[in-house]
Amino acid sequence: GEDVEQSLFLSVREGDSSVINCTYTDSSSTYLYWYKQEPGAGLQLLTYIFSNMDMKQDQRLTVLLNKKDKHLSLRIADTQTGDSAIYFCAERSGGYNKLIFGAGTRLAVHP
Amino acid sequence: DSGVTQTPKHLITATGQRVTLRCSPRSGDLSVYWYQQSLDQGLQFLIQYYNGEERAKGNILERFSAQQFPDLHSELNLSSLELGDSALYFCASSVGGISSGANVLTFGAGSRLTVL
Numbered sequence: 001g002e003d004v005e006q007s008l009f010l011s012v013r014e015g016d017s018s019v020i021n022c023t024y025t026d027s028s029s030t031y032l033y034w035y036k037q038e039p040g041a042g043l044q045l046l047t048y049i050f051s052n053m054d055m056k057q058d059q060r061l062t063v064l065l066n067k068k069d070k071h072l073s074l075r076i077a078d079t080q081t082g083d084s085a086i087y088f089c090a091e092r093s094g095g096y097n098k099l100i101f102g103a104g105t106r107l108a109v110h111p
Numbered sequence: 112d113s114g115v116t117q118t119p120k121h122l123i124t125a126t127g128q129r130v131t132l133r134c135s136p137r138s139g140d141l142s143v144y145w146y147q148q149s150l151d152q153g154l155q156f157l158i159q160y161y162n163g164e165e166r167a168k169g170n171i172l173e174r175f176s177a178q179q180f181p182d183l184h185s186e187l188n189l190s191s192l193e194l195g196d197s198a199l200y201f202c203a204s205s206v207g208g209i210s211s212g213a214n215v216l217t218f219g220a221g222s223r224l225t226v227l
Contacts, residue, residue: 031213042113042201042218043154050213088154097207097214098144098167103153 004102006089011108018076020105022089025070029091032065033099034074037086046074046087076107084109114138115219117202123225129190132222134202136183142166142207143185144216145177149198160185161207192226199223 003025012018024032030051035043049056049063049072056063062075076083086104093100114137124130136143145157147170156169160179171177174192179185189196200223203216 033215035218042115042220043203043216044113044218045215048213048215092214097142097205098156098159098169099216100156101146101154 004089004091004100006087006102006105008103009106009108011110012079014079014081014109014111016079018079018083018107018109020074020076020087020089020107022072022074022102023070024072024089024091024100026091026093026100027067027070029093031092032063032072033090033092034061034063034072035088035090035101037088037104039085043088079107079109081109081111083107113217113219115202115204115217117200117219117222119222120220121223121225123227124192125227126192126194128192128226129188130192130224132187132189132200132202132224134185134187134204134219136185136202136204137217140204140206140217141183142205142214143179143183144203144205145171145185145187146201146203147198148201148221149195152198154201157187189224192224194226197224197226 033048034046060077064073089102090099116135141162157171159167177187199221203218
């Protein structure tokens, strides 16, 4: 079946690294995604990773993929207050590529 | 501005009523997706259209229906509304198709429905 799970909350100090974890179930997922939702806004794509990759780095963002364990993580280096938001993990599923999202992890950054 | 336009932004209505939410996809995108975001259910996939045809169905209630028109805009119809239908409804679009690379979804700002 299709299911994506994430922890619901994460609190970090400004300047520290944040790591948001996600597990998914569809072993045939070819792409996995991270989206960010700021208060009152829609979802904005942060990054994605192809399933044959283990890691992808994009400025302060590092995505790690463990396909064997179906585990995905997003690391945000030097977390800032502007990073406070809900972060959604998603797996691509099905022939026409719909995305199945996790419940979202609310990241709170405090001074 | 993501390029995906949703109207209305806010809607307040009563139980038992019917509403229509509208979505215009980003220029060049053929696929439209509808999602429901509520506090207790997270972001739930409802339905997907590709070039006018339904392609995937998720947890969409029978009271809900959708369609994609020849100009590619889409409408989500919600009828016999209940209190529990209060939520944010997001539309997203993508290039779509079976072989479309990463097929990144671009989301609209959402339509907030409140049922009283």
